[in-house]
Amino acid sequence: MLFEKLWVFFKRDFLTASSYKFGFFLDAVGIIGAMLTFFFIGELFKNSHIPLLEQYGGDYFSFVIIGVAFSSYLGSALSNFGGVIGVEQGMGTMEALIMTPTRISTILVGGSIWNLLFTSFRAAFYLLVGVFLFHVKLKIINLTAIAAILILSLVPFISLGIISASLILVFKRGDPVSFLFDGASKFLAGTFFPIAILPLWIKKLSAFIPLTYSLGALREVLLAQRTLRDVWYDLSMLLLFSIILFPISLKCFKFALRVAKQEGSLCHY
Amino acid sequence: MKRIQGVKDSSEMLKKYKALIKSLENKHLNPRILESSNPFKHKTMHAVETINLTKVFRPARNMFSLRSPRLKTVTAIYQLNLKVRKGEVFAILGPNGAGKTTLIKIMCSLITPTSGTALINGYDVVKDEDKIKSLVGLVIGEERSFYWRLTGRENLEFFGVLHNLSLHEVRKRSEAIMGLLEIEDPDKRFYEYSTGNKQKLALGRCLLSNSDVIFMDEPTKSLDPGVASKFRKFIKEVLVEKENKTAIFSTHSIQEAEELGDRIAIMDKGLVKACGNINDLKADGESLFDIYSRFTSKREE
Numbered sequence: 017m018l019f020e021k022l023w024v025f026f027k028r029d030f031l032t033a034s035s036y037k038f039g040f041f042l043d044a045v046g047i048i049g050a051m052l053t054f055f056f057i058g059e060l061f062k063n064s065h066i067p068l069l070e071q072y073g074g075d076y077f078s079f080v081i082i083g084v085a086f087s088s089y090l091g092s093a094l095s096n097f098g099g100v101i102g103v104e105q106g107m108g109t110m111e112a113l114i115m116t117p118t119r120i121s122t123i124l125v126g127g128s129i130w131n132l133l134f135t136s137f138r139a140a141f142y143l144l145v146g147v148f149l150f151h152v153k154l155k156i157i158n159l160t161a162i163a164a165i166l167i168l169s170l171v172p173f174i175s176l177g178i179i180s181a182s183l184i185l186v187f188k189r190g191d192p193v194s195f196l197f198d199g200a201s202k203f204l205a206g207t208f209f210p211i212a213i214l215p216l217w218i219k220k221l222s223a224f225i226p227l228t229y230s231l232g233a234l235r236e237v238l239l240a241q242r243t244l245r246d247v248w249y250d251l252s253m254l255l256l257f258s259i260i261l262f263p264i265s266l267k268c269f270k271f272a273l274r275v276a277k278q279e280g281s282l283c284h285y
Numbered sequence: 286m287k288r289i290q291g292v293k294d295s296s297e298m299l300k301k302y303k304a305l306i307k308s309l310e311n312k313h314l315n316p317r318i319l320e321s322s323n324p325f326k327h328k329t330m331h332a333v334e335t336i337n338l339t340k341v342f343r344p345a346r347n348m349f350s351l352r353s354p355r356l357k358t359v360t361a362i363y364q365l366n367l368k369v370r371k372g373e374v375f376a377i378l379g380p381n382g383a384g385k386t387t388l389i390k391i392m393c394s395l396i397t398p399t400s401g402t403a404l405i406n407g408y409d410v411v412k413d414e415d416k417i418k419s420l421v422g423l424v425i426g427e428e429r430s431f432y433w434r435l436t437g438r439e440n441l442e443f444f445g446v447l448h449n450l451s452l453h454e455v456r457k458r459s460e461a462i463m464g465l466l467e468i469e470d471p472d473k474r475f476y477e478y479s480t481g482n483k484q485k486l487a488l489g490r491c492l493l494s495n496s497d498v499i500f501m502d503e504p505t506k507s508l509d510p511g512v513a514s515k516f517r518k519f520i521k522e523v524l525v526e527k528e529n530k531t532a533i534f535s536t537h538s539i540q541e542a543e544e545l546g547d548r549i550a551i552m553d554k555g556l557v558k559a560c561g562n563i564n565d566l567k568a569d570g571e572s573l574f575d576i577y578s579r580f581t582s583k584r585e586e
Contacts, residue, residue, distance in 0.1 A: 017449060017451075020446050020451065020452055021446055021447060023446075023452075024442065024443045024446045024447070024452075025443075027439075027443075028432060028435060028439070028443050031434065031435055031439065032432065032434045032435065035434045035474075036434075107429060107432070107433075108429025108430055109429070109430055109431070109432065111395060111423075111425060111430060112423075112425060112430040112431070112444065112490070113447070114395060115393060115395070115418065115421075115422075115423050116418065116444065116447035116448050116494075117415060117418040117419045117447075117448065117449055118447045118448075118449075274397070277395070277396055277397040278396075278397045278399075279342065279343065280340075280342060280387065280390065280395075280396040282395060282396075283395070
């Protein structure tokens, strides 16, 4: 039954998204446009020696493509759950969903599947266009390490996403978790540049952002052929974030649901 | 909490249980204390029962003022006691702001009451929320409760599966329901539907789940008189008389309450001002309009 429920959520979102064909087209154009920008910035620095990029193979374009592809991927894991609540409240379908004997966790996961798959596809598209059109040299050798980094990165981001959904449930708009971890983390975690370039006090803030460890580990594995053992510190930090954030997020969500039901604002937006 | 001891046979147990409830009621004690040990929850006589149900809304939250003591609270429902029998059509009649929607949302476990108890077939709407969702269906007058980019059929399939029906079963049932409700063009997108068709689809969604108790919040609000009349006929003749469901609907139309309701509760400012069948209410020879006007603060235009 759970599989069928997840399937109808996927089908619903696919049918809805594909009914906006122009949006689909613009999204693809947007990806290529962004990549062209980074490609020419990369060309600018092509013949310069940048010591801060040495540990990632030395090529800026490869460095930034991984940053952009994965930060948008993990960012969507973060904003998905809050997005599901916000969209259902805004469309007016929240009440009808809650009235069904389906757990709210299933509604959250089901409502996120399409987005998560679509952003996975987008991240893969970024990398494929990078490899085939712009000759990015990815070293996809250590698949175990890549899988471990992705899984351990998803848990803290999903947890933050659940906290974000809790805030949306109670406050409707103005979600500081997404703002802080999606917006600011792109800067603090070094999506576009190595964090070594940042002043020390900002670097200290980066240590509290899970994306810092995800991108650091992914770049080392994909660009410099590092192994699981080489990135153990990043992985253990991601594990620590997961252990702390996941139970907190579940508690937050239960509390928010109780508050929304007491206030009768479950379906307000 | 009292316990029923030394009882072997289940019918004897039921008798003792009822006697105990009666004795507690006679002593003006609250029979709710037995609720948690009630072994016959599903055999209760009433589809819906509220005991001193109260809902007080506190001011809405925002990021910067979590709770402002200056803002007034709103009492939507106060000490409400209602009983709706199984297989009955029950009308909740009242002006805007009477507390009708709040009451229905509490009964559907969408809002938590501040105090008191609300039971559906003997199950508590707060403690037995999962059970309530399989017992209760809600026809929402709000047309935004559907996905506008999906067709009527796709919408029914989606909600049917969420009501724990298999895809195969939901397809079969939605086909039958669409035929029964005469929903035209089930493969048109929802936003292309007429208001009448949208409302039929809302009822269709509710029928998919095969719930025992159906709540309808102003179900004919935006329908023209002809469609509204057909809709009411369907509720009375098919839903209640044929399918033996219990239907509870809110309305501010006196004519609708009179035409459809077996019994009517007149609500105003969170209180039930009068409740009974139409003959009881009109016992003094007054028209329902006069009774309604007497009990409510505003005259219905």
